[in-house]
Amino acid sequence: MGLKEKLHQTKLKYQGKKMAPAFNAIHTFLYSPNETTHSGGHVRAVDDLKRTMNTVILALVPCLLFGMFNAGYQHYSAINGFPENFSLLEHFITWDNFWLGAITILPLVVVSYGVGLAIEFVFAVIKGHEVEEGYLVTGMLVPLIVPVDTPLWMLAVAVVFGVVIGKEVFGGTGMNILNPALTIRAFLFFAYPTWMSGDKVWVHGAVDLAGTPDAISGETILGYLAQGNNAEMYAKYNLSEMFFGFIPGSVGETSTFLILLGGLFLIFSKIASWRIMLSAVLGALAMGLVFNGVVAAEWIPEYSKFYGLMSFDFWQHLIVGGLAFGIVYMATDPVTGSQTNKGKWIYGFLIGFLSVMIRVFNPGYPEGVFLAILLMNVFAPTIDHYVVQGNVRRRMKRLKHATILPKPSDGKAEELKVETA
């Protein structure tokens, strides 16, 4: 009797017991169960929830690896100075960088998964349902959207809050109104703002060294812009650095290039909606253009505190901050986003639009993607409702104006057919 067979036997033995969901979760994760359907014909597809989740995780892995290298690169560069002639292999992809990134970021991943999955198991055992796979993607997203030095206990508290209040109270995976990963980030942001903003948290070690002679800092691009230091920012970073991601920021969101690849992968594997991604990009560009227009028309003076961000070229908003990451991996969450095709266009457009707007006008924190997505999560069902109602109304109207075809004996039949086609 092989291992697979033994596992099936164990499953039957513990069926209906309290711990059965916990066992089944591990079992079905590793092996496909031996159950077959008993009645009727079924549509067969291989993309079950686990496969869907794993595809997204696969798309996230490059971001995670890049984040590890970048954590090391930012740390050593902040201490030793940025290299004069940057070369990818010489300065970025090195063991030192990777090792530092790994020992700072892997604990975040472990805590995120450990705490989150523990809660999922506990709820499954209490409520007596199967363990849901919903946390697989959330657990990977969370370490990628927090600053590298986030204390682990804070992350654990935030994960407990996000999973319990953001998801389980609504009925678990598939029933949540808000994206759990963003709920976790929002909790961290409002609970521990000093660890989520400013110029110290984005580079490993900067918080510990603050106040000493060796103090280092790493302001994000948006941080520079929010203070109106546009020229200083352009002197330090060029566009290709922003696009490829050699800039300070949350762990996995800096490299627009890798996010773009991940996004294309998700579109071609039909996991994520291209409508949401495209419309969100359009929304961001539209808002950026409006702000650029305001600056060009000289409606705001140069000393205005919004000038720095408003005069930032509209398309460059896409390659800095977490906008790209949010659009590709979070806005497209099938549970919390809009379901109808027309709704997806509206939903995505408003996410991009609001992200850039919050970026510019938020006084405390120059990033708005997570707030914009959470806000639109709340509105997604409303958007869907009106899209569906609009469709119903249009069809009712069509029905009212439709002409019932007369019998063929009537000479006008052909004429009417054309009219109602």
Add this chain to the structure above:
Amino acid sequence: MALLSKKDANLILDPLADNNPITIQVLGICSALAITAELKASLVMSISVIFVMGVGNVVISLLRNVIPSKIRIIAQLIVVATLVIVVDQVLKAFAYELSKTLSVFVGLIITNCIIMGRFEAFALGNGVWRSILDGIGNALWYGVILEKIGLFRELFGSGTLFGIPVLGDPIAKTGLYATGYENNGFMIIPPAALIVVGIIIWVQRSRNRALIEEA
């Protein structure tokens, strides 16, 4: 319980759990959100509401046969407004700092749904003694929920209880703060109160499943 008959005692005890103004009737939420960041403020608020509620119920109960039903809401408003002004003036005179913390929310006791609700639902149709018990009962258990929320919010949000540091000094990093613990800024802002109320309701309903409505 020789003092109170069983029926009368129930007037006080019912709002404790199975008919709690906040967790079951979901009234008085605004004040529960606004002033529960500190225990002291929630305590003063509870006492004020107990006073307004108790005296108000007596007045309305006494006048119940005189007030024409068409203008009863106005009459109730006048009673509650008068009492609230008394509370407000007393606080300003004897606890000025606290009255600044509570700011408009003392005035807003007028709009506290529990008070108008009890006037309408109880005092207008019952005798004075029973109205006193009902008023005090409701306000008391409203206050207890306020205290519970205040306890969590002040402990986790500021690390203090009644203004006394219990977890150490967050700036000098003593006590629990030495281990890297930090105050949770989220607990200070009103949405946190909504979540704490939600959790209290959750716990209550898990313990008494009869409270759960049919879906």
